[in-house]
Amino acid sequence: MPVPLAELLATIDRLWPLSGAEGWDAPGLVTGDPAAPVERVHFAVDAVGATVDEAIEQGADLLIAHHPLLLRGVTSVAEDRYKGAIIARLIRADCALVAAHTNADVVEDGTSAVLAEAIGLTDASPIVPSATHGHGLGRVGRLAESTTLGRLARTLADLLPPTATGVRVAGGYDDPIQTVAVCGGAGDSLLADPAVRGADVYITADLRHHPASEAREQAAVAGGPALIDVSHWASEWLWLDRAASQLRAAHPDLEVVVSDLRTDPWDFQVVQ
Known part of the structure; x- marks a missing residue:
């Protein structure tokens, strides 16, 4: 119907x-x-x-x-x-x-929450809470078992759909990781947030030179997270299946389809 x-x-x-x-x-x-x-x-x-x-x-x-x-x-x-x-x-x-x-970013099953769940964060809460309980920008939580920055980056590369830009990392390959902050899409506006600064790594997209450089320099002086930069499109694509499931549950008679077309704008990369 x-x-x-x-x-x-x-x-x-x-x-x-x-x-x-x-x-x-x-x-x-x-x-x-x-x-x-x-x-x-x-x-x-x-x-x-x-x-x-x-x-x-x-x-x-x-x-x-x-x-x-x-x-x-x-x-x-x-x-x-x-x-x-x-x-x-x-x-x-x-x-x-x-x-x-x-x-759709700030709800309990929003873009960042789905990404946090996919990498196995427990007790994840918003980086910037809103007035509604459980809602807010980004998520921060802990891995059930500690890992290294390199292994976490590899996990993300396997989890996210492939793109030309792949997964970029600032930090030591063997740095220990337990507390993780994530923000699907462009998240450099949260780099100075205390919840991000207190994490072992911050995963987001569209990190620009100056904000990333300044965050790493500040981390060297007073502590702060390693950085993992992923494709903006890929970081939010995972949410589509969750959103489609929610819509199907509300309207079972609808046919709901998720596009798997890659709309990341970059086509290839030459690694030096």
Whole structure:
């Protein structure tokens, strides 16, 4: 039985409340008629040409993307610009688009929580708690058994889908690791947080030169974590299966599919 899009939007807001989104974010319905029926839902990290084409080719009525297509303001949706072309393709195919971004990061089963669970963290709690118990940015917890930085990096490389940039590490290969902080997606804004500073390693994505260098220099003076930098897309892709399972549980009649297309922007790397 088809489900009205409006009913799905209510479920999405229950699972990943819009009230939990950061003020700068733009989650929610991007395009689509709330009265339209939905039978097939497609999940992807990014609403880009490849995932939109895949959703349409597979007959999806709704594409749920983690990253908002219209995060920053645009003044035109002309079809000679990629955002306009994507929106036009979705509208012509009667496929709605919804973004679940920072509102999906902060919930108990959000992007960082899923990553923390995948690497085996116990008693994980938010790095930056929100007003709702168990909600907040990032996660910090302990491994059931200590490991080394090199072995943990290898575990991540095996766990995450492969990308050109792989797994980058700052720290000694044999450094002991027990307490781990993680933040799916770009997490350099949390480098100075006490919970991160108190961890043995911080796992996140999109670490830039200066924040990473300064964090390591500070660690040499006053202690601080080793750093593991992974693909932004890969760090959040793991969440899609959890999100799809939650939506299936709420609406058993829906067909829910997770895209395995790699939308990390990098194609290859030359190692020196």
